[in-house]
Amino acid sequence: xxxxxxxxxxxxxxxxxxxxxxxxxxxxxxxxxxxxxxxxxxxxxxxxxxxxxxxxxxxxxxxxxxxxxxxxxxxxxxxxxxxxxxxxxxxxxxxxxxxxxxxxxxxxxxxxxxxxxxxxxxxxxxxxxxxxxxxxxxxxxxxxxxxxxxxxxxxxxxxxxxxxxxxxxxxxxxxxxxxxxxxxxxxxxxxxxxxxxxxxxxxxxxxxxxxxxxxxxxxxxxxx
Amino acid sequence: xxxxxxxxxxxxxxxxxxxxxxxxxxxxxxxxxxxxxxxxxxxxxxxxxxxxxxxxxxxxxxxxxxxxxxxxxxxxxxxxxxxxxxxxxxxxxxxxxxxxxxxxxxxxxxxxxxxxxxxxxxxxxxxxxxxxxxxxxxxxxxxxxxxxxxxxxxxxxxxxxxxxxxxxxxxxxxxxxxxxxxxxxxxxxxxxxxxxxxxxxxxxxxxxxxxxxxxxxxxxxxxxxxxxxxxxxxxxxxxxxxxxxxxxxxxxxxxxxxxxxxxxxxxxxxxxxxxxxxxxxxxxxxxxxxxxxxxxxxxxxxxxxxxxxxxxxxxxxxxxxxxxxxxxxxxxxxxxxxxxxxxxxxxxxxxxxxxxxxxxxxxxx
Numbered sequence: 001x002x003x004x005x006x007x008x009x010x011x012x013x014x015x016x017x018x019x020x021x022x023x024x025x026x027x028x029x030x031x032x033x034x035x036x037x038x039x040x041x042x043x044x045x046x047x048x049x050x051x052x053x054x055x056x057x058x059x060x061x062x063x064x065x066x067x068x069x070x071x072x073x074x075x076x077x078x079x080x081x082x083x084x085x086x087x088x089x090x091x092x093x094x095x096x097x098x099x100x101x102x103x104x105x106x107x108x109x110x111x112x113x114x115x116x117x118x119x120x121x122x123x124x125x126x127x128x129x130x131x132x133x134x135x136x137x138x139x140x141x142x143x144x145x146x147x148x149x150x151x152x153x154x155x156x157x158x159x160x161x162x163x164x165x166x167x168x169x170x171x172x173x174x175x176x177x178x179x180x181x182x183x184x185x186x187x188x189x190x191x192x193x194x195x196x197x198x199x200x201x202x203x204x205x206x207x208x209x210x211x212x213x214x215x216x217x218x219x220x221x222x223x224x
Numbered sequence: 225x226x227x228x229x230x231x232x233x234x235x236x237x238x239x240x241x242x243x244x245x246x247x248x249x250x251x252x253x254x255x256x257x258x259x260x261x262x263x264x265x266x267x268x269x270x271x272x273x274x275x276x277x278x279x280x281x282x283x284x285x286x287x288x289x290x291x292x293x294x295x296x297x298x299x300x301x302x303x304x305x306x307x308x309x310x311x312x313x314x315x316x317x318x319x320x321x322x323x324x325x326x327x328x329x330x331x332x333x334x335x336x337x338x339x340x341x342x343x344x345x346x347x348x349x350x351x352x353x354x355x356x357x358x359x360x361x362x363x364x365x366x367x368x369x370x371x372x373x374x375x376x377x378x379x380x381x382x383x384x385x386x387x388x389x390x391x392x393x394x395x396x397x398x399x400x401x402x403x404x405x406x407x408x409x410x411x412x413x414x415x416x417x418x419x420x421x422x423x424x425x426x427x428x429x430x431x432x433x434x435x436x437x438x439x440x441x442x443x444x445x446x447x448x449x450x451x452x453x454x455x456x457x458x459x460x461x462x463x464x465x466x467x468x469x470x471x472x473x474x475x476x477x478x479x480x481x482x483x484x485x486x487x488x489x490x491x492x493x494x495x496x497x498x499x500x501x502x503x504x505x506x507x508x509x510x511x512x513x514x515x516x517x518x519x520x521x522x523x524x525x526x527x528x529x530x531x532x533x534x535x536x537x538x539x540x541x542x543x544x545x546x547x548x549x550x551x552x553x554x555x556x557x558x559x560x561x562x563x564x565x566x567x568x569x570x571x572x573x574x575x576x577x578x579x580x581x582x583x584x585x586x587x588x589x
Contacts, residue, residue: 058582101236110229
């Protein structure tokens, strides 16, 4: 395994809810080597979603260091985190989160446009689309697609700018077992064939088993 | 890509967008009606003043152009005016309010008035024959739905409609001068006197001559009179227009602000998605402002169309009282006002959308 693409030390995150401070992460240390498929498991409230949000640049850490692709997220402002989301990380959510007014193809294109990439799709991305099996569904709007198809479009959108890390938050949470297996197989395939680093959060032990490694979180800490 | 997003957003909520466009159109129409009426009334008044065929107007002392002058000029002045060099014709008229909106009855000496103006072009009927005969122009007759031989009630008495003439000569309503003088107990007095010269080039010299020999009498060349009654020379109209513009800006601002605020609320999750895939704040703001621009532009176009509707309506209901002109220069002005107000209205929702926390926005149901 090569040098870590994600390196986290003493990560803390405190949320203020009303007048109460809630410590969601209590000193997390984690290294994710480039090209690894890492599954993060843990019960609700264990802090895995907060970890996902911080690594994805959706929220800043309270303290500690979070190096993603060599960049320290604790030193990035809003603009820096926006840039990170454009270029370095790609998200796949439980609820697919496609823009309902745009076609599948435009949902992918909008991510490319926002990242400032005005060139058409590169040959490697066309291969990804074929691998995902959605090339014939790109002109349809999300409401005309099945859950499995929507999630495959979301994966394509997450990968269109060739990010260093693919972050998947319960990617099979809204899918039946057949589509779950297909989506997990695709993530596994992307990891194996293209060396795509994948960090997946899940409740499901069967889904977690698709990863190279499983880390378990509890009460804001990594326990195993 | 922003364009595609905006167009799709508009297409997915057509009813709120159309309602916003309709509401923005209202102030645009109001501005265009007001400006159109101002120009229409002034143009109509200028056209009718020039239709007299005179070169010079002499009014009663202490009168002003914007008020109806009472009959205080002795009629004996007319023969004296005819002795001035270059004056070839003179006719005195009496003007009185007919009571209705902008309705004025003008008393004329038909022979002298016809000599100066070239005479009426009759559409129906004939000239005065009896004291209670009245002549109406076609617009006023259409407005009152009367024909030659019919009756009309004005100034507390019934008049026989003797004839209906083509519009464009001084007034919409004419009676004989002596009848109007008797009716208002001003025998031998006129409100104003029109003079025709042998050559219009002599106008300035004759005006100067009249001013020196008739001190206290306002004397205007018809050319100056027309420029003095332009819309720009009427400060009250300008103030009124500014008030309507202010109301227009307020309406468009509030409408767009409310509409876009609701749109931003409805699309909270989509804004969260855009932010998650790296959309910067300026991208979100541009998207909201572009949608407001579409509303402002749609409201302008619809407002212009509505102003044609009101023009047709006014022309069919009150063709003589409220002529509404089409003032093209005010299309871009009213459009600019609508677009500016729409953009202002979209700023707060736009900024609030751009500032949204992506995690909170993504969890919005």
